[in-house]
Amino acid sequence: MDVRISKKITALREQNKWSQVDLAKKTGLSQSAISYFESGSRCPNAHSLKELAIALNTTTDYLLDTQNSTLSRKEDK
Numbered sequence: 001m002d003v004r005i006s007k008k009i010t011a012l013r014e015q016n017k018w019s020q021v022d023l024a025k026k027t028g029l030s031q032s033a034i035s036y037f038e039s040g041s042r043c044p045n046a047h048s049l050k051e052l053a054i055a056l057n058t059t060t061d062y063l064l065d066t067q068n069s070t071l072s073r074k075e076d077k
Contacts (some may be wrong), residue, residue, distance in 0.1 A: 004065050006040040012056040013038075027051040 013023050013034075020038070024031040029048055036042035037052070044052060053060045 002043075002065070003040050005043065005063055006038050008063055008065075009034075009052060009056070010038045012058060016056070023052075023055060026055040 013020070016022075018026070020031050020034040023029075024034050027034075027048070028051060033042070033044075033048065037044050037048070049060050049063060053063055056063075
């Protein structure tokens with residue numbers, strides 16, 4: 001797995017002062033899945049990536065390192 005994704009997930013979670021359990025609850029994923037993603041031992045699938053981006057108020061592009069801005073996701077109108 002690309003280590004940049006794991007570092008970004010960890011950094012954004014920590015910026016929000018959330019534990020892995022907190023992020024798991026916000027995404028509907030398990031705490032163990034969050035741990036795997038952050039350690040780089042597993043890569044999130046499309047659904048997990050989307051849920052992480054929503055919870056972390058960012059975009060899947062940012063997590064995948066295809067754009068530079070952390071908070072590019074537009075709020076729903």
